[in-house]
Amino acid sequence: MTPTLKNPLTRLRWGLLSTARINRALIPVLRQSRRSECAAVASRSAQSAQAYAQEWGIPRAFDSYEAMLADPDIDVIYNSLPNSLHAEWTIRAVQAGKHVLCEKPLATSVEQVDAIIQAASRAGRIVAEAFMYRHHPQTLRVKEIVQSGMLGELRLVRGAFSFTLDRPGNPRLDPAMGGGSIWDVGCYPISYARYVIGAEPVEVFGWQMSAPSGIDETFVGQMHFPNGVVAQFDSSFHLPYRAQMEFIGTHAGLRVRVPYKPGKAEKIDLLRGDQTETITIRGTSLYQGEVEDMENAILHGQPPRISLADSRANIAVIQALLRSAQEGTPCEPNLPQAAIKE
Numbered sequence: 001m002t003p004t005l006k007n008p009l010t011r012l013r014w015g016l017l018s019t020a021r022i023n024r025a026l027i028p029v030l031r032q033s034r035r036s037e038c039a040a041v042a043s044r045s046a047q048s049a050q051a052y053a054q055e056w057g058i059p060r061a062f063d064s065y066e067a068m069l070a071d072p073d074i075d076v077i078y079n080s081l082p083n084s085l086h087a088e089w090t091i092r093a094v095q096a097g098k099h100v101l102c103e104k105p106l107a108t109s110v111e112q113v114d115a116i117i118q119a120a121s122r123a124g125r126i127v128a129e130a131f132m133y134r135h136h137p138q139t140l141r142v143k144e145i146v147q148s149g150m151l152g153e154l155r156l157v158r159g160a161f162s163f164t165l166d167r168p169g170n171p172r173l174d175p176a177m178g179g180g181s182i183w184d185v186g187c188y189p190i191s192y193a194r195y196v197i198g199a200e201p202v203e204v205f206g207w208q209m210s211a212p213s214g215i216d217e218t219f220v221g222q223m224h225f226p227n228g229v230v231a232q233f234d235s236s237f238h239l240p241y242r243a244q245m246e247f248i249g250t251h252a253g254l255r256v257r258v259p260y261k262p263g264k265a266e267k268i269d270l271l272r273g274d275q276t277e278t279i280t281i282r283g284t285s286l287y288q289g290e291v292e293d294m295e296n297a298i299l300h301g302q303p304p305r306i307s308l309a310d311s312r313a314n315i316a317v318i319q320a321l322l323r324s325a326q327e328g329t330p331c332e333p334n335l336p337q338a339a340i341k342e
């Protein structure tokens with residue numbers, strides 16, 4: 001007999017796991033949505049949870065992460081903890097029956113991603129990595145153009161994401177918190193290249209400039225994909241703000257001016273010899289897509305746009321790049337053979 005659903009979900013009650021700065025990107029989207037609401041925030045201290053709830057007009061404040069996970073009136077957790085805590089709290093959340101939108105990177109090892117996949121599958125809950133740029137119409141259009149053959153055969157991809165990090169004590173600088181520029185921002189050009197190419201790298205080579213703590217302050221990487229496509233990228237905490245992606249084919253190139261944080265109207269450039277054709281793309285507000293994607297997945301059973309296999313592959317590539325930089329030799333990412341498409 002099919003069990004009758006009691007109170008089937010029509011509107012998702014979100015709980016913010018921590019008072020992280022990035023929450024401020026999500027809160028306005030949750031407020032505007034008809035299918036979601038920002039119901040609660042949890043913090044390690046009661047005082048900070050209450051102050052945060054008051055500042056942002058959030059109805060409920062929890063004085064511990066555990067207390068929010070134990071509350072039956074929360075459906076979805078937004079995991080905005082530092083990187084090293086993503087896997088542990090995502091697993092705890094799904095075990096408590098919550099769906100989870102987890103900030104990037106979903107975890108800091110493939111073993112952790114495998115544990116998340118297992119826990120989510122056992123609990124029958126959705127987990128998705130919050131790579132917001134993946135949902136934006138510009139990203140979808142870039143992939144469409146490259147895959148259409150408009151550039152000829154794709155040969156080279158170049159990407160960069162850097163900024164100057166001058167906040168001492170920030171978890172991004174702490175190896176124990178999953179710090180380092182490749183985990184923080186290098187993950188974007190890696191993810192972008194893999195997505196648009198539509199395959200996984202067979203071999204990677206990395207070089208890093210390390211801080212005394214051991215984290216990479218600057219990372220330069222190269223990824224070799226099937227069919228002779230090479231992707232190069234850099235990430236850094238020591239360079240001015242740069243955010244770039246470029247796709248170069250045998251006939252033309254495509255330059256994405258604002259690849260990772262695109263807005264409501266963006267321009268991309270199609271480069272043919274010395275001719276530049278500019279294409280304008282109407283977008284949405286940046287963080288709207290990831291919330292709508294969770295709503296579609298939880299309320300309507302659609303697969304999340306970023307699968308856990310996709311997140312696992314990005315993390316496998318990052319780990320291989322870090323291993324390569326340590327060993328000074330090319331490395332193969334830990335990926336199932338089926339993931340590498342010829």
Ligand SMILES: NC(=O)c1ccc[n+]([C@@H]2O[C@H](COP(=O)([O-])OP(=O)(O)OC[C@H]3O[C@@H](n4cnc5c(N)ncnc54)[C@H](OP(=O)(O)O)[C@@H]3O)[C@@H](O)[C@H]2O)c1
Pocket residue numbers: 018019020021022023042043044045048080081082083085103104105130131132171184
């Ligand atoms: N997608 C994007 O556009 C984007 C942008 C920025 C950041 N991010 C990601 O979002 C996550 C959070 O980044 P953020 O810069 O917003 O973080 P943040 O401001 O440093 O906040 C992290 C929060 O984690 C909690 N926390 C728990 N244990 C902690 C510890 N040992 N040390 C420090 N904080 C601890 C704290 O909240 P309580 O004190 O309230 O418990 C803190 O406010 C990161 O994974 C980052 O990669 C994504």
